[in-house]
Amino acid sequence: MTGSDRVSYAAGFVDLDSEVGPLPLEVRGRFPDWLTGTLLRTGPAKFDVGATTVNHWFDGLAMLHRFSFAGGAVTYANRFLNSDSYREAAAKGALARGEFATDPCRTLFQRVAAVFSPQLTDNCNVNVDCFGGEIVALTETTLPVRFDAETLQTLGHYAARGDVGGMVSIAHPHHDAKRGCRFSYVVDLGRRSKYRLFAIPDDGSPERIVAEMPVEKPAYMHSFAMTERYLVLTEFPLVVDPLRLLLCAAPFIRNYRWDPEMGLRFHIFDKDTGQLVVSHVAEAAFAFHHVNAYEDGDEIVLDVITYDDASIIDQLYLSHLRAGETLAATGRLTRYWVPLAADTPVDSNVIADEMLELPRIDYDRVAARPYRYVWCTGRRAGGAFLDMILVFDIIAGETRAWSQDGCFPGEPVFVARPGSETEGDGVLLSVVLDARRGLSFLIVLDALTLEELARAECPHHIPFSFHGNYFPEPTQPAAS
Numbered sequence: 001m002t003g004s005d006r007v008s009y010a011a012g013f014v015d016l017d018s019e020v021g022p023l024p025l026e027v028r029g030r031f032p033d034w035l036t037g038t039l040l041r042t043g044p045a046k047f048d049v050g051a052t053t054v055n056h057w058f059d060g061l062a063m064l065h066r067f068s069f070a071g072g073a074v075t076y077a078n079r080f081l082n083s084d085s086y087r088e089a090a091a092k093g094a095l096a097r098g099e100f101a102t103d104p105c106r107t108l109f110q111r112v113a114a115v116f117s118p119q120l121t122d123n124c125n126v127n128v129d130c131f132g133g134e135i136v137a138l139t140e141t142t143l144p145v146r147f148d149a150e151t152l153q154t155l156g157h158y159a160a161r162g163d164v165g166g167m168v169s170i171a172h173p174h175h176d177a178k179r180g181c182r183f184s185y186v187v188d189l190g191r192r193s194k195y196r197l198f199a200i201p202d203d204g205s206p207e208r209i210v211a212e213m214p215v216e217k218p219a220y221m222h223s224f225a226m227t228e229r230y231l232v233l234t235e236f237p238l239v240v241d242p243l244r245l246l247l248c249a250a251p252f253i254r255n256y257r258w259d260p261e262m263g264l265r266f267h268i269f270d271k272d273t274g275q276l277v278v279s280h281v282a283e284a285a286f287a288f289h290h291v292n293a294y295e296d297g298d299e300i301v302l303d304v305i306t307y308d309d310a311s312i313i314d315q316l317y318l319s320h321l322r323a324g325e326t327l328a329a330t331g332r333l334t335r336y337w338v339p340l341a342a343d344t345p346v347d348s349n350v351i352a353d354e355m356l357e358l359p360r361i362d363y364d365r366v367a368a369r370p371y372r373y374v375w376c377t378g379r380r381a382g383g384a385f386l387d388m389i390l391v392f393d394i395i396a397g398e399t400r401a402w403s404q405d406g407c408f409p410g411e412p413v414f415v416a417r418p419g420s421e422t423e424g425d426g427v428l429l430s431v432v433l434d435a436r437r438g439l440s441f442l443i444v445l446d447a448l449t450l451e452e453l454a455r456a457e458c459p460h461h462i463p464f465s466f467h468g469n470y471f472p473e474p475t476q477p478a479a480s
């Protein structure tokens, strides 16, 4: 029996109400002197709202966390994201807007009205990014929320400069340094539903639509893939009849149906012309996260953390997690070879057949290109939840792991050593819950050896969050 069996991970789903800092954290070990930026993260922190409790991990009210590094020291601060959803929930004593798997009671009339004039959630608890020079928190609607990277003060919705429409979006845009933009996508839901890929220029100029594709039953897609020339929509067979969203009384994700007969569809779009180059169908699978993708001759190599089906979503309901139940679903690191020609079948191979999630790469050096290292969280043998950090050398076929009994690490964010051109030369930053003590700490690991360099303990626990990013330059206060 491992330590993680004896210590429940459920402490990671206890509400955090306190807002602190910025305050210096006591450091054990040594943070690299070159680490002089800021790690900004978001995640659900409040699941009990008034007398109600949200249904799902993805529904908790968003909190921002900031770790700032300078001269081997680190400061920490946290603030709730003061979104419309947050303020309305505080005023009402219950969630006021429909979330991923929790929906406030509505009459049919209110629901129809909401679709035509949607009150989308802006509870941005999934990721942090930079749109047109502004730091934003993201969720899976078209309402990113800006915040001040120094003070964590919420600044209001990100105002798109171009009209890309849509209701559902993603919190995992891709950055294309060569083209000076991020790529993302939205879904128009209605009688004529469409996927729409678009670009967000780094210089703040208007968003522009790259490609559109009509779709009868849109899929739930949490991320997509990018190569140097192409954008790839991986359409998992978890799909919705848009009319159900108008007429059915179920929360958002409960309207989606797993339909394995549809298979797994890859749609490859040219970044510059918007042309749909080719579509392929493979055996059904589900995923949240793409890892990386690149062109290799006449095919695209595409790595994804795949599940056999979408049951992982059900296992992440809060009632299961607060009971400390074992995550039964297994996310496997899977490689697909997707031909650029129509008449060749997709091939695939499982690189790692164990529970993995929250993958990261050395993005600035290898995104959309051939690469070697994947960092992620994993589940130890006998473990109930994600309880280790892994690095895969997918060329050498080697794996290293970091773990500590009773501790549950979050997403390992790779930070490159400034000036180095070598993939993987840098450190990992991960927020780890010490479940025995009910406290979280930030750990810094050498990215390749996973040797611990330093840790800094927070004044409280941090509920399990999803994603964040490291901003290497001292962040400038955003314009309000």
Ligand SMILES: [Fe+2]
Binding pocket: 126, 172, 222, 288, 289, 466, 467
């Ligand atoms: Fe994600």
